[in-house]
Amino acid sequence: MMGRWTGAGESIRKTVLFWWILFVVVQAAERLFLLGDALEQETPSVPLLLTTLLVGVRGDFITATFALVLALAAAGAWTLVSHKWDDLRRSSTLCARAFHRACPVSAALVGLLLFVLLCVDMGYYGFNRQHMDFVFLEYLGDLFAPATTTGGTNVQAMEQTSAELGAAGKWAWRLTCFLALQAACIGLWWWSFSTAVVPVLDRWRPGSGFQANAFLVVALIVGGAGFHHSGPYGIRIAPIGSMVYYTLAQNPVLFASEALRIAWVSRGGGERPRSAGAMPYDLAVRTTQGLLGPAETFVDPRYPLVRTITPSPDSLRLPTPPNIVLLFLEGLDRRYLGQTYGDVKGTPFLDRLKDDSVYFQHFFSNGVQTSRGLFATLCSSFPRLGAAAMKTRYAHDYLCLPSLLQRQGYHTEMVIGQHRDLNRLQTFAARNGLHQLLHEGDFPPGTERAGVGIVDGALFDLCYERITQLQADHRPFFLTTLTLSTHHPFGAPDRHPDVRVLRQRVQDQYVAALRYTDLELERVFTRLVREGLLRNTIVVILGDHGRHEPVGHTDIERKAGHFASPLFVWMDESLRSPATYRPRTVSAVASQVDVAPTLLALSGGLPSLGSFAGHDVSCLLVRDCLPDRIAYLTSVYDNLVGLASADGLLLYSLSAETFQEATLDFESMPEDEQSRRRLSAARGPDLLAIHDVANSALDSNRLWSWREFGQRL
CATH class of the missing domain: 3.40.720.10 (Alkaline Phosphatase, subunit A)
Known part of the structure; x- marks a missing residue:
């Protein structure tokens, strides 16, 4: 039964673990980078800083878990599309190998999307001292909307974007430093996983593949809840009195998703129920x-x-x-x-x-x-x-x-x-x-x-x-x-x-x-x-x-x-x-x-x-x-x-x-x-x-x- 830990199943579990923690690392690296902006506004006490980083990592695990689920779902969908269902059903080994080949690709694509979001959030935070919010989403809406539907606001958005792109000196150095920090953190995790994590996993011998899978699923569930019974709500109500460090502790993806929800709710805000004889607007x-x-x-x-x-x-x-x-x-x-x-x-x-x-x-x-x-x-x-x-x-x-x-x-x-x-x-x-x-x-x-x-x-x-x-x-x-x-x-x-x-x-x-x-x-x-x-x-x-x-x-x-x-x-x-x-x-x-x-x-x-x-x-x-x-x-x-x-x-x-x-x-x-x-x-x-x-x-x-x-x- 120990042999069931080896082979394709073991490789899939290692792949899942690697990408899961990598998603956490890139988000934590962004927060570490933004810490410099926060320090310019307010010098924290040591307990405040530790609480901020701890709450931030909890939020990072929530987002990383959902990103991983998305990647696994994409890998599963690709496996079904690229192979006949009857072949997969007859051979579990074929299914596992096909899924294993698809996992790194789908995870890399999801990771790339996450990385782009973090780059945008880093730039927006540097300008506005906020994560991507309703205002940012509204700006994107103006930028890509047809001129006939926005009263010309897309023209202003394009001009503002052009001006920002033209002022490369303002953001090029900041982006370069951010990319360097991300590369260092990603490289450090890659090296740590290869030299420390993999040997530990190779020495570990669970009683069965089922036990190994159950352990990993439980870890994902706990991480997906942010190690808190309230889940994402526990991040929003974090006990951080400083508004500078409360904002820093918030996960940018969760923050943007809430802004997206507000934007969706507000889509119909301009529609006013009119009664007969009501005053024209x-x-x-x-x-x-x-x-x-x-x-x-x-x-x-x-x-x-x-x-x-x-x-x-x-x-x-x-x-x-x-x-x-x-x-x-x-x-x-x-x-x-x-x-x-x-x-x-x-x-x-x-x-x-x-x-x-x-x-x-x-x-x-x-x-x-x-x-x-x-x-x-x-x-x-x-x-x-x-x-x-x-x-x-x-x-x-x-x-x-x-x-x-x-x-x-x-x-x-x-x-x-x-x-x-x-x-x-x-x-x-x-x-x-x-x-x-x-x-x-x-x-x-x-x-x-x-x-x-x-x-x-x-x-x-x-x-x-x-x-x-x-x-x-x-x-x-x-x-x-x-x-x-x-x-x-x-x-x-x-x-x-x-x-x-x-x-x-x-x-x-x-x-x-x-x-x-x-x-x-x-x-x-x-x-x-x-x-x-x-x-x-x-x-x-x-x-x-x-x-x-x-x-x-x-x-x-x-x-x-x-x-x-x-x-x-x-x-x-x-x-x-x-x-x-x-x-x-x-x-x-x-x-x-x-x-x-x-x-x-x-x-x-x-x-x-x-x-x-x-x-x-x-x-x-x-x-x-x-x-x-x-x-x-x-x-x-x-x-x-x-x-x-x-x-x-x-x-x-x-x-x-x-x-x-x-x-x-x-x-x-x-x-x-x-x-x-x-x-x-x-x-x-x-x-x-x-x-x-x-x-x-x-x-x-x-x-x-x-x-x-x-x-x-």
């Missing part, structure tokens, strides 16, 4: 452009929201780029501020902070879930009504606050108390400018948890440590965080007597959880101020949305309450002057999409071209201005869209195709029919136009393009 575009940028120039019809940005004469700019701390308090609802329950105040610290801040009393979240609130705030883009963009359109191009601050020299990071893959946050963050993402695994062992994750007190403590470190680096920083204790089931610790009393006295447990968050925020915020750690710092506090739960006295309040986030803008004394800051309550309408352009204006980083759905509202920090601001709202809970303006609040049910109107404080409009229809008649077309254009542009990846506009910022 070109009119909807003009209407939306008139609302978002009446005095600005829209530069490309393919990207309906990209326009020039001219700073307003009233816009404020601070003397030096400030540090920015952006706090998302889970489900923070302005209806719960300033409330007293018996003799216990619900939010005494936030109430006092309101008096020392610029407080926006008619601020709105643009969506009703965390992923939508983060997207709207960080990228100044309206959330889509269907599945959240961060979850399903994360590979698209966006012009986001962290990316623009990073271009200004800011360090950017985020701290969360859940897993880093929350709403595909890690993947989204790696593409949109965050240097560092700290999650539940970065807290000390034994950190208190309650409800859905780390309690807010521990979260604020880690933020305190990060701010202390970032202030010591003498570099402007952007830090954002998202709390959890006010998320259902409101599992906040009740060690403080106020929290215990409210738990017993108020049936709605959100109230007690909010009191806990208020206490912990006060503790850490006052410590930061006392120790001077907020010098040269702007602190922005808002909700990711209003209450998840439908809370209110009327139907429209229960629907609109999901958007009832407040906004606090606080500046350290070192930044305050009569010309830049006057604590007060602002009555103008604003929303989450206004946050990014406002912070960029204050820091001096507002780009000259952008796709922002919001506007710079920094003038409101010192005076009344911008009386005609609007806020666009979307709710997947009630399948509705809305528009808030100085005239009031207008909601439109996409299911019932009916309008509802209310004041900005969610009170009912006058009962007479003429008044009831005034707002819907005036603002209804505007609302539906924004809904149509915003969703279409997002779904078809036409919000922004770094390839088209990145050099024009």
Whole structure:
């Protein structure tokens, strides 16, 4: 039986093993080469580097296994085509020999394809610091599409390609070094296999060919899963906080395959279901452009929201780029501020902070879930009504606050108390400018948890440590965080007597959880101020949305309450002057999409071209201005869209195709029919136009393009 290890079967097994590991080697060699690019951006610690390389090799084994399966399938198909089935069935030796001859050829062809992909990825990473993504696939689509179907974009793609090929000096040396490294690694594996692996295999004598085959199959299955029970998903959720090294750890083929999936999903994004009498799309575009940028120039019809940005004469700019701390308090609802329950105040610290801040009393979240609130705030883009963009359109191009601050020299990071893959946050963050993402695994062992994750007190403590470190680096920083204790089931610790009393006295447990968050925020915020750690710092506090739960006295309040986030803008004394800051309550309408352009204006980083759905509202920090601001709202809970303006609040049910109107404080409009229809008649077309254009542009990846506009910022 031992003899069954020898002969054609043995040769096939050796061939399989050789090519399998060779596929891993060429991918690992590319990562080793790209490590030089990563080191230019960030110097890693030894554990971070080891984790990056280990995760990368796991992904390489996944891709190598699938490449090997493809090669074996091709070899099997060729064997069947080149020999008669009856001959193969009569002679297992003939079958094995024919298959053995086909294996190296098919493996070499698959390996060549893989090598070409790695060369392209190497070049793209050097240019964009990303693996092959949606943008790259879109570029290929433009390059090879007929001119009549792409509006001339293939001409631009050809010109760009020609220019790149003409600048051989930029990439020839890089490609030469890459090929040399690959040749060295391939040669090293070839020599190692011949001199070390083959002798070991020759000395090994399994009990039967079946046992040898079973051992090899099990190894392939384990390798194909990336040595992790989650398979490719385990690579995507790798515990790497640095976005530079998280990107480096991702396997380029797996990364590109996900981008291809997104591209396929987006193919129909531009097709809009049209109801009878709906506004023509070109009119909807003009209407939306008139609302978002009446005095600005829209530069490309393919990207309906990209326009020039001219700073307003009233816009404020601070003397030096400030540090920015952006706090998302889970489900923070302005209806719960300033409330007293018996003799216990619900939010005494936030109430006092309101008096020392610029407080926006008619601020709105643009969506009703965390992923939508983060997207709207960080990228100044309206959330889509269907599945959240961060979850399903994360590979698209966006012009986001962290990316623009990073271009200004800011360090950017985020701290969360859940897993880093929350709403595909890690993947989204790696593409949109965050240097560092700290999650539940970065807290000390034994950190208190309650409800859905780390309690807010521990979260604020880690933020305190990060701010202390970032202030010591003498570099402007952007830090954002998202709390959890006010998320259902409101599992906040009740060690403080106020929290215990409210738990017993108020049936709605959100109230007690909010009191806990208020206490912990006060503790850490006052410590930061006392120790001077907020010098040269702007602190922005808002909700990711209003209450998840439908809370209110009327139907429209229960629907609109999901958007009832407040906004606090606080500046350290070192930044305050009569010309830049006057604590007060602002009555103008604003929303989450206004946050990014406002912070960029204050820091001096507002780009000259952008796709922002919001506007710079920094003038409101010192005076009344911008009386005609609007806020666009979307709710997947009630399948509705809305528009808030100085005239009031207008909601439109996409299911019932009916309008509802209310004041900005969610009170009912006058009962007479003429008044009831005034707002819907005036603002209804505007609302539906924004809904149509915003969703279409997002779904078809036409919000922004770094390839088209990145050099024009």
